[in-house]
């Protein structure tokens with residue numbers, strides 16, 4: 001069954017390029033949007049852009065992922081404004097250089113809080129609401145970095161890995177309620193996070209990611225690798241024996 | 251924000267330079283916090299206007315949001331990175347088209363203001379700037395200035411055609427033009443010599459909105475300047491029939507092909523181009539009455555082939571575009587074409603247009619007269635000296651060379667071509683005394699604040 005085109009999609013962390021690509025893809029399928037993020041001026045720009053390009057209704061509001069106390073109230077306020085939610089996209093992420101984290105535990109905490117704790121807090125609130133409504137979806141950006149710990153990126157990777165496991169459990173719990181959970185695992189996507197990093201190849205555009213996410217939600221998929229071949233790259237990487245893996249410079 | 255070291259070039263693929271490239275995603279990050287910088291849109295200027303050798307280049311591609319569009323009035327406000335392609339695809343279904351468009355739609359609106367681009371309707375509607383109602387300028391001191399013809403008007407006219415050297419062109423407000431359909435009514439006609447082309451461009455059918463001539467620049471003697479002159483206007487409902495009439499604002503998207511590799515150097519020589527020109531002149535010129543074409547094929551024939559610049563081989567090419575004022579244009583163009591056909595340096599694409607009134611932009615290219623654009627592959631020695639010779643003719647006739655296409659003009663020649671340069675420099679000195687906005691072109695031509 002195709003996803004209905006009614007109801008608003010709430011996009012959390014809407015200021016990033018990947019979120020913009022996903023929001024645009026939902027809008028082009030006729031979904032109204034609520035964009036939530038930190039930088040109100042930017043959100044306003046993105047909102048008007050999507051309105052002009054697609055003609056859908058786009059609301060926006062300020063949301064701080066790290067302020068978990070505010071999450072429940074924020075979702076209540078959004079619901080009061082838009083009525084019903086078709087689904088929720090979680091696109092909040094934080095990835096500083098690994099050296100920065102190694103030098104400063106504050107950074108490590110920020111990585112874990114943003115990529116894991118904040119996600120769990122918000123997704124708990126949202127899933128409780130969708131469960132009550134007996135439908136809808138959660139589309140959550142995790143990362144291929146969460147599939148295996150590597151020396152170059154294991155703080156970020158372990159936080160995303162924890163998020164992936166949380167989503168497995170959530171999917172399992174919500175299955176009978178009709179709420180679907182999609183774990184999105186981007187490989188290299190052409191965003192501010194990857195711009196300027198050496199050695200990137202076969203990078204997907206945010207627009208391609210957006211289209212793939214909408215397709216995966218419509219087809220009720222559980223896990224989406226974008227670009228698709230990362231599924232196979234990670235399959236290989238996950239299966240390298242630890243004895244060998246620990247010697248690799250990855 | 252992180253930057254990336256990259257080899258960049260303009261569309262002509264000459265010169266190629268190492269630059270430190272930034273790609274902000276947020277509007278206010280278009281202005282780098284420190285250091286000198288060059289803005290870059292889609293890199294469709296031909297030479298070094300959007301290059302900054304060993305310095306910062308800031309891409310506006312991700313800062314491309316539509317802010318406001320009124321389907322009632324056709325007034326559009328966007329961020330600078332929005333491309334003309336995006337504008338057409340969003341606004342044409344509402345019956346609004348670009349007031350002025352260059353020969354490719356893959357350019358940013360910021361780049362169009364910076365170069366004050368012109369189209370095939372310049373003789374009638376003026377340049378891009380004529381339709382620009384306002385823009386925001388992010389200046390070196392961190393201000394965001396709203397510029398219109400009345401408000402900050404000095405900056406408005408220094409920025410229009412100012413090649414990005416007065417500040418970041420931010421949001422642009424543009425008045426679109428009403429059209430009844432997405433189709434064009436086109437007529438083609440042979441103009442057997444230079445005299446006839448000039449006449450055909452100057453006084454064709456008063457209904458024509460667009461006019462341009464394709465010149466066979468290998469033709470010599472009494473054939474010198476022989477051309478196919480193309481005129482067109484936006485088709486109206488009664489020009490259309492059948493399904494087109496039912497859905498006048500919709501055209502099917504074109505298949506896009508890619509030129510997969512650089513052509514070898516010998517592929518384009520005077521013989522192959524000569525044969526092509528001959529056939530083209532015979533075939534296109536012989537077409538009967540008017541035909542109806544979709545806007546995409548009419549305005550952007552080359553856009554159907556991605557990377558068509560590879561046709562000129564690895565070493566790239568330069569485009570030479572000059573304008574000569576009405577009273578000297580005929581003699582001047584004849585000299586230039588004679589010089590060119592004598593040199594046996596073939597230009598694959600040679601286009602002649604008539605230009606109308608100036609826009610007021612201090613460094614804007616268009617002036618009332620005729621403009622000739624030539625694509626010349628960089629091969630052998632001798633090309634650059636030949637172009638220097640053409641510069642001398644242009645200066646003598648009171649004309650100028652187009653900066654958005656230029657890669658090799660000298661500062662000396664430039665100064666003779668742009669009489670309002672000193673006014674511009676005075677404004678530059680005031681608005682950007684520390685020369686934060688620069689480019690390889692700016693250094694080459696001395697577009698820098700006095701005593702800076």
Ligand SMILES: Cc1cc2nc3c(=O)[nH]c(=O)nc-3n(C[C@H](O)[C@H](O)[C@H](O)COP(=O)(O)OP(=O)(O)OC[C@H]3O[C@@H](n4cnc5c(N)ncnc54)[C@H](O)[C@@H]3O)c2cc1C
Nearest residue numbers: 291292293294295352353358360361364367368413414419
């Ligand atoms: C096939 C083809 C056909 C063309 N036909 C025509 C034509 O018919 N008429 C015509 O006039 N031109 C024509 N051009 C030239 C083209 O329209 C101009 O060079 C235009 O400026 C390119 O826009 P861009 O976005 O690619 O800008 P770029 O090439 O990236 O930059 C051009 C200039 O604009 C500046 N700039 C870009 N963005 C900003 C900004 N936000 N703020 C400040 N400065 C900025 C750059 O610094 C640079 O000086 C043609 C080009 C091609 C490739």
